[in-house]
Amino acid sequence: MPSDRPIFVIGCPRSGTTMLQLMLHSHPRIAVPPETRFVVPAYFSRRMYGDMRLAENRRRLATWIATGKNTKFRELGLDADEFVRAAMLGPGSFGSVIGMAFQCYAERFGKPRWGDKRPSYYRHVEMLLRMFPDAQFVHLIRDGRDCVASLKEMPWYRPDAIYAAANWAESIDFAKRYARKLPKDTYYQLRYEDLTADPETELKRLCDFLGEEYDPAMCEPWHIAEIAVPKHKVWHSNTHGEVTTAHSGKWVTKLEPWEIALCEAVLGDRLVAHGYELSGAPKPDRRHVAAFKEAYHRRRLSRLRKYNRDRLTRLREPGPIAALLTEGQRRLAGLPRQRDRELIPR
Template sequence: MDFNSAGSSENFRMLAAKAGHGSTSDVPVFVLGMPRSGTTLTEQILASHPDVHGAGELTKVRRITNRLAPKTRSPEEFRKSVLDMTVDQSKSLADEYLTHIRQRSPDAPRIVDKLPHNFELIGLIRILFPKAQIIHCRRDAIDNCISCYFLSFNEDNIYNADLHTLGLYYREYDRLMRHWDKVFPGQILQNRYEDMVSDQEGQSRRLIDHLGLPWDDACLRFFDKGGAVNTFSRWQVRQPIYSSSVSRWKNYGSAIQPLIDGLGDLAGN
């Protein structure tokens, strides 16, 4: 699905009217945002709680989307497919997703899906799971983009091929997230990476409270948790929180000017 088209407010404005047509389950937790924004760290903190299972980067919502809107169809046709879904269809798709995640943890009260690019699909997620918690991970725009620039994504995510394009993409992501915040006010928790670094316990408690769970001190030692981490952040989340990635962009001087030009006024955020 084309990102720029998907991000259009006109294409998604009516989704709020259908929110609540899916499942009443509060098991799914969606951790999303730009790649390298702290999604893996956030999932590891949550999954250190005994009532939370971290399922990693699941593609199930994306596969549901592809059924609603094959690549041969336009974003407008996808919008129409979503808006035309009946209550029964919404519940069926929600049940399909729940079955998928329950295969990973049959009994966990909360299961985290941390595919970053699910931020494109918050409208569909809200229709399927009106009670699911959504956590939006944010990071300093320049730091976030530089971290993306040095990684090799798959062919579906080639926006990091040059700095200027990366900055423009980030602007579209930011615009879409501002839209979702207006459509679903108070339903998306904002989680800043810099705040996690400066106040680990306070922000960790905030995350656990958002999931409606009692505090557990194990969340402060997320780096001791076993299990596979299949993301670019797998080394970092085996260490205690460190601050060396904050303001990293200052090391690059004029070399990142194309990125700053692409980000525009977001370069200061």
């Protein structure tokens, strides 16, 4: 039976996750929208909306998703009223309302399976599994020096190269944790450099993991960039061209000597573990190393504070969290199989 499991693309920012999003969206059975930015905020605010077994509460949550100032729902190209109605008629769980937005998006393209892409999801895999217990995760890893160099050039990235290095280190540490902890049919890693060097081979392997047949259109993601990449995101201009290896190794000229020295000192073991060669840069300034450690520590403390707050929220959750939209989700909840299209009104 064809899979209907949700797919989440994760990784450090500027790892090529938008390119991978387009590759997956090019598959005839999979729809992956631009970043929506409502999943994480909605989850951490879930107590505000009450028990999702009540249709009125589903309406309130769906209305916020569809009309919230920062949710990016408009980039899905969906009718807000139709989505709210579908959420109200759908299953009574928090994850079902969230997942309904993506399911409606997939139906817009006539596809039976959906995914979602946001790099920072690498910090929220356990949260996503609470909402979508049958989800699959694809973690794209890129040379940390290239990620740092690329982040420095982004108009939306305010921190410096030191903080960018801490960001990449954190994503790699999570990758190590998930590779050890999650089932092999749930978590998958691939390298940006391998994907751009031999897209067909890497995408065939990825499709095997996802339980899908490979489709050659996946190797030509630029054909749908006009549809699936918002025009205002000019930093994704490379996705409108052919897949290329030209963007690998740019750190050599984009990073300053002190930044290369720092990256290879503090990220060296992680880089080597993922097949990246070091240049033999000299030792970095102690001040830069100390600043990296402080940035990494601050990120960890912030994450722990949010995790501890959420543990308290779990003790007082007003209703069921797990989605009931896919066959796997319904099976895990002990529910019978659903009829075709019973969740989306015509």
